Amino acid sequence: MSVETPTRLGFQDAHQLRVKSLPSWAPWATAAAAIAVSFVLVYLTSYGGMILTGVVAALLFVIFMGVAATFVEGGRSARNRMATILIYGAFILALLPLISVVWTLLSKGTSRLDAxxxxxxxxxxxxxxxxxxxxxxxxxxxxxxxxxxxxxxxxxxxxxxxxxxxxxxxxxxxxxxxxxxxxxxxxxxxxxxxxxxxxxxxxxxxxxxxxxxxxxxxxxxxxxxxxxxxxxxxxxxxxxxxxxxxxxxxxxxxxxxxxxxxxxxxxxxxxxxxxxxxxxxxxxxxxxxxxxxxxxxxxxxxxxxxxxxxxxxxxxxxxxxxxxxxxxxxxxxxxxxxxxxxxxxxxxxxxxxxxxxxxx
The missing domain is CATH 1.10.3720.10 (MetI-like)
Incomplete structure (x- = not known):
């Protein structure tokens, strides 16, 4: 009974097994693009202030990342990336009131810190x-x-x-x-x-x-x-x-x-x-x-x-x-x-x- 020797994958075959993914700089570039577009559409047109600009930039970041991940990584990886972004976004959104309260207390509560x-x-x-x-x-x-x-x-x-x-x-x-x-x-x-x-x-x-x-x-x-x-x-x-x-x-x-x-x-x-x-x-x-x-x-x-x-x-x-x-x-x-x-x-x-x- 003969035993077949396993064939070694070539460089092209091994490369095809790799999963395509966005580069590490992609989220930062997408965030910069979302901020720039939101700044032009909202702030420069006097449609809203900095708060509305930040909200629109966050929404655009989610949309841009979803589209880019869908074309590069595929639907499954894109959904995973979107869920991760939403979880981090919810954490930051929940943290903002706490940071605001702490900042307000520290900025206004130090005026009478004396003996x-x-x-x-x-x-x-x-x-x-x-x-x-x-x-x-x-x-x-x-x-x-x-x-x-x-x-x-x-x-x-x-x-x-x-x-x-x-x-x-x-x-x-x-x-x-x-x-x-x-x-x-x-x-x-x-x-x-x-x-x-x-x-x-x-x-x-x-x-x-x-x-x-x-x-x-x-x-x-x-x-x-x-x-x-x-x-x-x-x-x-x-x-x-x-x-x-x-x-x-x-x-x-x-x-x-x-x-x-x-x-x-x-x-x-x-x-x-x-x-x-x-x-x-x-x-x-x-x-x-x-x-x-x-x-x-x-x-x-x-x-x-x-x-x-x-x-x-x-x-x-x-x-x-x-x-x-x-x-x-x-x-x-x-x-x-x-x-x-x-x-x-x-x-x-x-x-x-x-x-x-x-x-x-």
Missing amino acids: NFFNTSMNNIGVFDEKGGAYHAIVGTIEQAGIATLITVPLGIMGAVYIVEYGRGFLANAIRFFVDVMTGIPSIVSGLFVLSFWVFTITPLYNDGRPEYSGFAAALSLSVLMLPTVVRSTEEMLRLVPTALREGAFALGVPKWKTITSIVLPTAGPGIVTGVMLAVARAAGETAPVLLVAGGLSAINFNVFSGGQSSLSLYVFQQAGVASEFAPGRAWTAALTLVVLVLVLTVAAKLLARRNKLAR
């Missing part, structure tokens, strides 16, 4: 006074968000653990339903609830029959807003933990409660931290609950259980409505301070969760 802004309050500051800061609002935000986090995180995590690990039947479904309903309630409803329950009903019992506004009441209102976010995010993270980890622990004789605390919760820890920080960010940016139950005091008050308090979000709201040339600068700087504060807390929480994970 006076962080060391003084608005107490005894007139409408047309240049000075005045947000020290009282920073203190109020940290205390209110901190107390709300201390209240919400244990309740939210235990509620999620019950739903995932223990809850069955009607009760678990009812809890999940009401958590979903609470996710969409307006912040003003939370403030009204705490106002009627805590300020007008509970505080008169120990305050000689008089209701009292306080930062603690604002923290309670913020905790109502944070709770559904923490429960839902923790529930989803717990469901992502593989069942094999639980079964392996049960096979070794580990009790269920210890399996949850030692295996399930640490495994889902980074996701839980992300959900908690989303809830904290929402709470720190709420204005209506603080205005209703804390009053928005312009002086510094460290006592969260007695007397009114302000917050950075409420401070921004108040300064934005003041008819003064110095108020917008204070408002933008307070907004930048709030964003930086939430960013620092988020990064610190992420690093702490990552360090604990590495330690295990």
Whole structure:
């Protein structure tokens, strides 16, 4: 029996097996052509400004790339390239608002970044006074968000653990339903609830029959807003933990409660931290609950259980409505301070969760 020797492909045959593709400079040349055509058709004819020119240039880029890829690469490769372009375009389109917000905060929020802004309050500051800061609002935000986090995180995590690990039947479904309903309630409803329950009903019992506004009441209102976010995010993270980890622990004789605390919760820890920080960010940016139950005091008050308090979000709201040339600068700087504060807390929480994970 003879064995045939495989024939070696010639240079022309190997070249025919190669798939034709656009050169690496083609997207850049197409983008330049789209910008030039859009500039001539829209901007030079005074039909629109730079924004419309950019939109038309993006559409022309997609069309030009689709036509060029169809003729050179074929229909299948052209569809793949078009899908890639649309995905990148959607990413850039979603990123533009974020970049705009960051640029606006940095350009307008640095006007009052001085020691006076962080060391003084608005107490005894007139409408047309240049000075005045947000020290009282920073203190109020940290205390209110901190107390709300201390209240919400244990309740939210235990509620999620019950739903995932223990809850069955009607009760678990009812809890999940009401958590979903609470996710969409307006912040003003939370403030009204705490106002009627805590300020007008509970505080008169120990305050000689008089209701009292306080930062603690604002923290309670913020905790109502944070709770559904923490429960839902923790529930989803717990469901992502593989069942094999639980079964392996049960096979070794580990009790269920210890399996949850030692295996399930640490495994889902980074996701839980992300959900908690989303809830904290929402709470720190709420204005209506603080205005209703804390009053928005312009002086510094460290006592969260007695007397009114302000917050950075409420401070921004108040300064934005003041008819003064110095108020917008204070408002933008307070907004930048709030964003930086939430960013620092988020990064610190992420690093702490990552360090604990590495330690295990």
